[in-house]
Amino acid sequence: MRVQAPRGTRDLLPGELALWQRIEGLAREEFRRHGYGEIRTPVFEATELFVRGIGAGTDIVEKEMYTFTDRGDRSVTLRPEGTAPVVRAYLEHNLRAAPQPVKLFYFGPMFRYERPQAGRYRQFYQFGAEAVGTQDPAVDAETILIPFDLYRRLGLQGLDLRVNSIGCPVCRPGYREALVAFLRPRAETLCDSHRQSFERNPLRVLDCKDDACRAATAEAPSMEPYLCQECAGHFAAVRRYLDGLNVPYRVDPRLVRGLDYYTKTVFEITAESLGAQDAVAGGGRYDGLVQELGGPPTPGVGFAAGLERVVLALQRQGLGEAAEAGPEVFVAAAGAGVQEPARLLAFRLRRAGIAAATDYGDRSLKAQMKSADRVGAPRVVVVGEEEWARSQVVLREMATGTQRAVAVDELEGILKGTAAAAAADGSRRR
Structure with a gap:
């Protein structure tokens, strides 16, 4: 029996990766334009980082993490x-001493034990950005603009940007109380996961994708009337920036995101071609996360996007073709003596x-010419015994x-x- 890739993982082959690399290249351009530097954090971290950071009662921590004990009897998590991890690195390397905000972006694999489906895997790839050290609502708008502009450059259609404010520790308790009062008489209609736990964290009910919870919360109270003056002013400023940039969006009172660290601004971008699992980016502000992980009070905001979802959306909209760079020339040997x-x-x-x-075999010149055609080489250099003796x-x-004979020194x-002429001609055509 052959060993296969574990369920929920897959191999990315060279033909597929051309599109991935195109997305990554354009994303890097967007990050560079906005002044973000790249960071690479470990694939595994101390489990405590995610328990404290994401929230002990979240589905990710309770049900989806790949956690194990290493040989030093330490609990670590993929x-x-x-x-x-980015906030942990910010604290560990004393990036507070650098000019603020510290703006970082990342690419890399993430791991969650979820039911595999289209665009969702147990090992999946994300790119994202974090701006740590500023309360300025302009940076909230910036982290929304980066993925939104990237997707427009890629040609994605049917983008839907939703924004909301979920307040702060000052104003959220009042909303939480109102939401619990709303949910209590409807508790029996909630999904199995939230029927018993809605009072512990009622905002997660709003984030639930189960039809029962969505129906039960259709007329749930909005957060907006409960926002304190600071949160209301912050959210209004974020919307002014989006309006000033002509970015289409809608305020969605149900949008809360699924992680405990979010405060104030939250947002999500969806693409219509993906069906139920339609999110292609999401994020928001997390002003309490640095403190939760042992640092001083420090604001932050960021986003993350799943590469598999973006690739799938492009493919379903007929935008998934990305030519892989082929060889500029094929070198063929016309005889065993010149291999x-x-x-x-x-x-x-x-x-x-x-x-x-x-060619690395002992094939005929005719077979090598066929190989050159298959790999799409526009030119072939034929090394013949007589020509080679004349340095041609x-x-x-x-x-x-x-075809023509050319000197080896001039080749x-x-x-x-x-190649330069072809590149210039291609630029003129575009």
Whole structure:
């Protein structure tokens, strides 16, 4: 019996990764434009980080984390999300001493034990950003704008941006009390998970995707009337920035997000082609998280996006094609006596910055030409015994079939000049 990838994981093959790399490249451009630097945190962390950061009673901590005891009898967890590790790094490396806010972005795998389905895996990939050290509502707008503009550049259609404010420790208790009073007579209609636990954290009922909870909370009270003056002013400022940038959005009173660390602004971007699991980015403000993890009171805001969801949305909208960069030239050996020189020539071209494919077998020139055609090489360098003795090769254009003898010493310059001309022609066409 063959060993296969564990359920909920998958291999990403070269043909698929061209689209992933395109998304990652454009995302890096967006982060650079907004002044974010990259951070890479460990794949596993102390379990306590997520229990304290995400919240002990959340579904992620209670049901979905990959937690184990290592050989030093320490409880460690494969990271289920990226914000808590970034905040841990902010504290551990004393980034408070740097100019504030500290703006960081990340890419990497996350792990949650969930039921696998389209666009959702147990090992999944996220990119995200965190801005730690500022209360300014402009930065809330910035973390919304980065994924929104990225998706528009990718061509995603049917984007729906929803925003809300879930208040702060000053004003949230009043809303919580009103929400519990609303839910109490409806408790028996809630889903199994929330029927007994709604009083402990009623906001999670609003985040529940179960039809029973959604129906029961359809007329739940809104947070907006309960916002304190500071939270109301902050949320109004975020909306002014979005309005000033002509970013379409709607205020959704049900939007609370599923993690305990959120305060004030929360947001989510969905794409219509994904069905029920339609979120392609989400985030918000977490002004108490740094303190919860042992630091001084420090505000922060950020977002995360699942790469699998973005890829799936693009594919379902017919935007999933991304050409993988192929070789610029194929080096073929016309005879057994020039196989080694042909391979050495391919290596030299690669070291000169030219993508060169070659054959590593003992096949005929005809078979090698077929390989060149299959890999999409626009040119073939044929190394023949007679030509090589004269320090020459034959350069063949695959599109026209024309060919000519060129000096080996001139080949690199000719190929680079052709590549530069092709790139310039492509830029003009775009």
